[in-house]
Amino acid sequence: MSATPSAYPMSPPEQRGWHHFLRHGALAALWCGVIGLLLAALSGWHRPGTQVIYSFCIGMNCWLLIDGGRLLIARRLRRRYPGCEGFEHGWPGWPWMVVCVIGGALGGFTIGQLLGDALTGLRTRSLWSAQWSQLATTLTITGLASLGGTAFFYTRGRMTAAQMEAEQARRVAAETQLLLLQAQLEPHMLFNTLANLRVLIGLDATRAQTMLDQLIAFLRATLEASRVGHHPLQTEFARLQDYLSLMQVRMGERLQARFELPPALAGLSLPALLLQPLVENAIKHGLEPQIEGGVLEVSARLQGEDCLLIVADSGRGQAASPGTAGTGFGLQQVRDRLQARYGDAAGLSLSYPAEGGCRIEIHIPHRLMSAPAPGPAPAPTAS
Known part of the structure; x- marks a missing residue:
C-alpha cells in the first residue's frame, strides 16, 4: 500500500523549501523577461512581443520541471531516508539534479515551444525535426541556461541555510x-x-x-x-x-x-x-x-x-x-x-x-x- 502525502507531513525546513520554490519562480519570471527583451534587441526589435512570449513559455516550463522535480525527488528521498538534512531542505544531491536539469531542459523547451505556438498562432520548427547542428546548439544553450540557473539557486539556498544556522547558533549561545x-x-x-x-x-x-x-x-x-x-x-x-x-x-x-x-x-x-x-x-x-x-x-x-x-x-x-x-x-x-x-x-x-x-x-x-x-x-x- 502506498503512503499518502498526509502520512508524511512537511517539516519546517521542507516548508521553507517550498517557499523558496515560489521565490525562485518569481526570479525565473524576471530572468525570462530579460532574456526575451535581449532576443528582441538582437533581432532588431522584430516582433518583440513574440520573443518575450516564447522566452516566458520555454523558461518558466524549464524552471517548473527542474525546481519542481528537485523538491518532489527530495521529498521522496526524505520518506526513504528520514533525518537526512539535505533532503529535509529540498536538495536531492547533484546526481539527481543532473537528471532534473537534463529532463527539465528538454521537456521545458518542447512544452514551452508548443505553448508559445498556441499563444502566438505561429508554427515554429519542432526541436526534434531540426538538423543535428541546430539541435545541439539549442540543447547546449538551454542546458547551460538551466544549469546556470540551478547553480545560482543552489548557491543562494546554501547561503540562506548558512545564515539560518549561524542565527540559530547565536540564539543557542545567548x-x-x-x-x-x-x-x-x-x-x-x-x-x-x-x-x-x-x-x-x-x-x-x-x-x-x-x-x-x-x-x-x-x-x-x-x-x-x-x-x-x-x-x-x-x-x-x-x-x-x-x-x-x-x-x-x-x-x-x-x-x-x-x-x-x-x-x-x-x-x-x-x-x-x-x-x-x-x-x-x-x-x-x-x-x-x-x-x-x-x-x-x-x-x-x-x-x-x-x-x-x-x-x-x-x-x-x-x-x-x-x-x-x-x-x-x-x-x-x-x-x-x-x-x-x-x-x-x-x-x-x-x-x-x-x-x-x-x-x-x-x-x-x-x-x-x-x-x-x-x-x-x-x-x-x-x-
Missing part, C-alpha cells in the same frame, strides 16, 4: 550564557542571606531561628523560578515579596516595601529573578547601613513602546561608604542577562535623585515581553 548568568545569581543571593543570618545569630537567636525558617520557605518557593528561563512579571514580584519578607525578619520596621504592578502588565514575561540582585543591592548598600532604614519601591509601567521596571530606595545613595559600595556584581549580572536575552533592545540606567537614595530603571520593549496570561497567583500588595 541562551547558554543566560543560564550561566542565572546560575551565578543563586549562590550570590544565598551568600548575602547567610551572611545576614550569621550576624543575627549573635544578636538575637529567636529572630535568627525565624529568619532561618523564612529562608527555607523562600528557597522552596524560588526553586522552580530559578530553574526556568522566564516567568510572568506577576511571579517576579511575588518572589521579591518572599525575599523582602525574609529581610524584614532581620531589619524589622526599618525596611518598608512598596510594590506597584498594573494588572495589564502582570502577564508580561521576563527572565526569572531578573530584579532580585537589584533589590539585594538596594537593601545591603542603601537601606541597611542607615540607622533609620528606609523605603524600597519596585514598580512597573508602560513608557511609550517600552515596559519600564523601576527599583528605587531611599538609602544612602552616592553617600555610601567604600566598605558598603559592593563589587558591582549584581548590577553587571543584570546588564549581562538583558544583553543575552534582548540584545541592544533593552537597557539599564542608574541614577541618584537629588532627594537621596538610588534609582535603577530597566526598559524592555513591550513586544518582546508579550506572553499568554498566567494562571492565578498572589498579586503584589503594598506592605
Whole structure:
C-alpha cells in the first residue's frame, strides 16, 4: 500500500523549501523577461512581443520541471531516508539534479515551444525535426541556461541555510550564557542571606531561628523560578515579596516595601529573578547601613513602546561608604542577562535623585515581553 502525502507531513525546513520554490519562480519570471527583451534587441526589435512570449513559455516550463522535480525527488528521498538534512531542505544531491536539469531542459523547451505556438498562432520548427547542428546548439544553450540557473539557486539556498544556522547558533549561545548568568545569581543571593543570618545569630537567636525558617520557605518557593528561563512579571514580584519578607525578619520596621504592578502588565514575561540582585543591592548598600532604614519601591509601567521596571530606595545613595559600595556584581549580572536575552533592545540606567537614595530603571520593549496570561497567583500588595 502506498503512503499518502498526509502520512508524511512537511517539516519546517521542507516548508521553507517550498517557499523558496515560489521565490525562485518569481526570479525565473524576471530572468525570462530579460532574456526575451535581449532576443528582441538582437533581432532588431522584430516582433518583440513574440520573443518575450516564447522566452516566458520555454523558461518558466524549464524552471517548473527542474525546481519542481528537485523538491518532489527530495521529498521522496526524505520518506526513504528520514533525518537526512539535505533532503529535509529540498536538495536531492547533484546526481539527481543532473537528471532534473537534463529532463527539465528538454521537456521545458518542447512544452514551452508548443505553448508559445498556441499563444502566438505561429508554427515554429519542432526541436526534434531540426538538423543535428541546430539541435545541439539549442540543447547546449538551454542546458547551460538551466544549469546556470540551478547553480545560482543552489548557491543562494546554501547561503540562506548558512545564515539560518549561524542565527540559530547565536540564539543557542545567548541562551547558554543566560543560564550561566542565572546560575551565578543563586549562590550570590544565598551568600548575602547567610551572611545576614550569621550576624543575627549573635544578636538575637529567636529572630535568627525565624529568619532561618523564612529562608527555607523562600528557597522552596524560588526553586522552580530559578530553574526556568522566564516567568510572568506577576511571579517576579511575588518572589521579591518572599525575599523582602525574609529581610524584614532581620531589619524589622526599618525596611518598608512598596510594590506597584498594573494588572495589564502582570502577564508580561521576563527572565526569572531578573530584579532580585537589584533589590539585594538596594537593601545591603542603601537601606541597611542607615540607622533609620528606609523605603524600597519596585514598580512597573508602560513608557511609550517600552515596559519600564523601576527599583528605587531611599538609602544612602552616592553617600555610601567604600566598605558598603559592593563589587558591582549584581548590577553587571543584570546588564549581562538583558544583553543575552534582548540584545541592544533593552537597557539599564542608574541614577541618584537629588532627594537621596538610588534609582535603577530597566526598559524592555513591550513586544518582546508579550506572553499568554498566567494562571492565578498572589498579586503584589503594598506592605
